[in-house]
Amino acid sequence: MLPLIHREIVFKKHWVSEESFCDILGVTQAVPGAMAINSAIFIGYDLAGVRGALIATLGISLPSFLIILGIAAFFTHFSESRVINEVFSGIRPAVVALIAYAGLKLGKAALSDWFGYFMAGGVLLLHLIFGLSPFFTIMIAAITGTVYYKILCRKRGIGE
Amino acid sequence: MTSLLLNLFITFFMIGAFSFGGGYAMIPLIQNEIILNHQWLSLQQFLEIIAIAEMTPGPVAINSATYVGYKVAGIPGSVVATLGVIFPSLILILLLARLFRRFQSSSWVSAIIRSIKPAVIGLILTALFILGRPVLVDLKAIIIGIVAFCLLMGERIHPITVIAISAGMGIIFY
Numbered sequence: 001m002l003p004l005i006h007r008e009i010v011f012k013k014h015w016v017s018e019e020s021f022c023d024i025l026g027v028t029q030a031v032p033g034a035m036a037i038n039s040a041i042f043i044g045y046d047l048a049g050v051r052g053a054l055i056a057t058l059g060i061s062l063p064s065f066l067i068i069l070g071i072a073a074f075f076t077h078f079s080e081s082r083v084i085n086e087v088f089s090g091i092r093p094a095v096v097a098l099i100a101y102a103g104l105k106l107g108k109a110a111l112s113d114w115f116g117y118f119m120a121g122g123v124l125l126l127h128l129i130f131g132l133s134p135f136f137t138i139m140i141a142a143i144t145g146t147v148y149y150k151i152l153c154r155k156r157g158i159g160e
Numbered sequence: 161m162t163s164l165l166l167n168l169f170i171t172f173f174m175i176g177a178f179s180f181g182g183g184y185a186m187i188p189l190i191q192n193e194i195i196l197n198h199q200w201l202s203l204q205q206f207l208e209i210i211a212i213a214e215m216t217p218g219p220v221a222i223n224s225a226t227y228v229g230y231k232v233a234g235i236p237g238s239v240v241a242t243l244g245v246i247f248p249s250l251i252l253i254l255l256l257a258r259l260f261r262r263f264q265s266s267s268w269v270s271a272i273i274r275s276i277k278p279a280v281i282g283l284i285l286t287a288l289f290i291l292g293r294p295v296l297v298d299l300k301a302i303i304i305g306i307v308a309f310c311l312l313m314g315e316r317i318h319p320i321t322v323i324a325i326s327a328g329m330g331i332i333f334y
Contacts, residue, residue: 027253027256027257029273030269030273031249031252031253031256032176032177032178032179032180032248032249032252033176033179033182033221033245033246033248033249033252034179034182034183034219034220034221034222034249035182035219036218036219037219037221037222037246037249038249038253041249041250041253041254042253042257045253045254045257046257050254053250053253053254054250057246057250060218061218061222061242061246063217063218064216064217064218064219064222064223064226065218065222065226065238065242067216067217067218068212068213068216068218068223068226068227068230068238069226069230069235069238071212071216071227072212072226072227072230072231072238073230075208075212083331085334086330086331086333086334087327087330087331088208088211088330089300089301089330089333089334090304090326090327090328090329090330090331090333090334091211091214091215091323091326091327091330092207092211092291092295092301093295093296093301093302093304093305093308093326094211094304094305094308094322094323094325094326094327095207095210095211095214095291095295095323096288096291096292096295096296096305097305097306097308097309097312097322097326098214098308098312098319098322098323099184099187099284099287099288099291100288100309101309101312101313102184102284103184103281103284103285103288104313106181106280106281106284107281107284110277110278110280110281111277111278111281115278116277116278116281117278118278119275119278119279119282120278120279120281120282120285121282122282123278123279123281123282123283123285123286124282124285124286124289127188127282127286128286128289133192134178134188134189134192134283134286135174135178135189135192137279137282137283138178138180138276138279138283141275141276141278141279141282142272142275142276142279144275145271145272145274145275145276145278145279146268146271146272146275148275149270149271149274149275150267150268150271153267153271
């Protein structure tokens with residue numbers, strides 16, 4: 001979705017400059033939630049304050065919201081169809097493959113040092129073996145990582 | 161009904177507040193809250209929802225919320241769940257937008273962001289296990305999964321087309 005946002009907002013409407021767009025990327029990655037929604041909120045706020053943020057968010061959510069409602073209503077009536085079941089039997093493994101692919105791509109970008117691998121693996125184990133809630137594991141990871149990286153910075157001096 | 165809707169809102173608010181790294185990282189959160197904790201849906205229903213959220217336009221996060229909300233409590237449920245998942249982002253960004261410059265250069269903040277990224281990978285891996293185990297049970301599913309994965313890795317074919325191809329394989333195989 002990102003190239004789409006870039007094309008519309010930066011290129012066509014000139015509402016945001018290239019540099020600001022990079023800032024937006026930074027914010028949307030730091031804040032929880034879908035990147036598309038976060039971008040809409042931020043750009044909307046930038047252009048027209050709180051009202052702009054709300055309207056932009058409404059704009060970006062409404063189409064998918066309505067489409068999903070339509071599909072949900074449709075499938076609730078047709079769930080007994082044999083063809084639908086076969087289609088889903090094909091789609092489910094594809095979704096798993098999609099998640100694996102996304103994980104691989106993100107992993108290459110996000111895991112830069114051994115500590116990263118350690119944390120990713122740790123989170124996975126905490127979930128699978130200890131059955132911890134993701135709420136806890138994220139907090140544990142954030143605290144552990146922050147402590148580690150702050151100490152790392154202190155030991156090495158200024159930069160990271 | 162109202163207490164169910166309130167519950168739904170709060171649950172998705174919490175999910176939205178912890179959904180760093182977007183859609184796929186949300187899967188363990190949703191599974192934990194919706195399937196294990198509240199038992200509003202079964203794992204099979206959840207798998208359907210993820211599949212559909214994938215194929216439709218819009219972020220997976222929002223689509224999943226809308227669909228889960230609908231399954232749990234009809235149209236009011238879908239509205240409430242979608243609002244719930246969006247609110248934390250709204251609040252955080254509106255609060256932070258002013259402080260943004262200070263926010264960006266803070267070393268505490270960069271440390272936090274640096275630690276969240278691997279955690280997100282861990283969450284995605286968890287999602288892989290949670291969904292992979294029930295789905296990849298028979299040979300046909302495994303074959304479709306491997307083919308889909310190879311097509312995606314090739315990076316020539318659009319993901320939606322890959323899903324369509326897999327749907328076709330589903331019809332042929334089953």
